[in-house]
Amino acid sequence: GAGVSQSPSNKVTEKGKDVELRCDPISGHTALYWYRQSLGQGLEFLIYFQGNSAPDKSGLPSDRFSAERTGGSVSTLTIQRTQQEDSAVYLCASSASPNHEQFFGPGTRLTVL
């Protein structure tokens, strides 16, 4: 079956612009995570969705970052007024439930000029 997909695979934007990154989780997976992977850094947790519960936003680095998950499936991560330090690979993962293996998508490589 299809794995986690993310789009776009690459995004180049100018400082100050807004960007939207999309994640399509594995069908039926109730848990969805966003991580950020900067050069030379490990994956940094950003936000977690579980079913219809309120998301855990504790990892979002600033109020310029937001995410939503529509209909318990597709998720969009939005970064407003992008800064150069936002340049990173943004990874999405989904799991069948919170205590099951997380399956990662290929990521979106964001470059802010």
Next chain:
Amino acid sequence: QKEVEQDPGPLSVPEGAIVSLNCTYSNSAFQYFMWYRQYSRKGPELLMYTYSSGNKEDGRFTAQVDKSSKYISLFIRDSQPSDSATYLCAMSDTMEYGNKLVFGAGTILRVKS
């Protein structure tokens, strides 16, 4: 100081060598330990999962956890060029609600044929 420390490498070994990859951590609450493999331009994939202290073997891979020393290892026997990737350790204090993983920075491994 980071919660999880991992030498970024790169680690370069000849084909057939035994590889040892390690992470140290500071949070004594961590109980669940994972190793992920990440090929270039791909998302991480789960290799090994261990709960608490002890060893776990799966084919050419062995994971060790020493909670008293806050130290985990991944051994790869008979390394192959196809093992060339970045290896990320990850850990968590719970596998229940909001399984937010804390990752090391990753070690780049290169196996030369």
